[in-house]
């Protein structure tokens with residue numbers, strides 16, 4: 001067993017706006033663990049490729065940019081080549097671009113080690129689509145958070161409005177379905193509830209309740 005595999009990991013996967021980001025961050029705070037927002041790496045890869053003039057369908061080109069992009073996470077913000085891009089990577093366009101490049105196996109490979117490097121003592125909470133299936137298959141405990149399309153679209157609309165971005169519910173539902181469909185049907189690391197992950201449906205429960213559920217399961221682990 002190598003050193004890093006003894007560091008605990010809580011893997012939280014699920015579709016967009018299932019609440020996994022908020023929940024994962026709160027669980028990390030409560031335990032004093034590090035937090036990996038893996039989706040932001042795909043968002044950054046798409047943005048970095050665009051800025052380098054690389055077509056998003058150019059798999060080796062995007063993978064090469066993803067492997068060497070200069071990124072930094074601190075105080076809840078994200079920097080690309082020294083520029084704060086926290087808001088830019090959250091737009092709907094950036095979300096769709098992230099999901100496009102995330103379907104490319106070479107891009108996923110280029111980001112794999114960067115994600116595993118977040119596994120540092122005393123522990124890590126990772127959120128994404130393949131935390132439990134590919135990046136940390138030996139995670140201490142795995143969760144799959146989901147919610148109805150309506151509940152997710154409502155949350156996403158609220159999030160976008162809070163960020164001062166325009167959002168029409170019907171458009172959000174459409175975009176969410178396109179992204180879910182692409183994420184679930186790609187051949188590599190598809191978004192899926194694997195049987196080794198605890199299922200939490202957040203349609204009718206608050207983020208606080210989901211956090212308690214996760215902490216309860218984690219604390220009972222041997």
Ligand code: CDP
Pocket residue numbers: 015016017018021038039040042043095098099100102103127128129130131179183
């Ligand atoms: O916050 P939201 O759930 O809307 O998106 P995200 O977690 O930031 O992920 C953006 C996109 O990156 C997703 O639609 C996936 O296509 C991709 N992604 C992935 O393929 N694997 C991950 N571990 C995380 C994100």
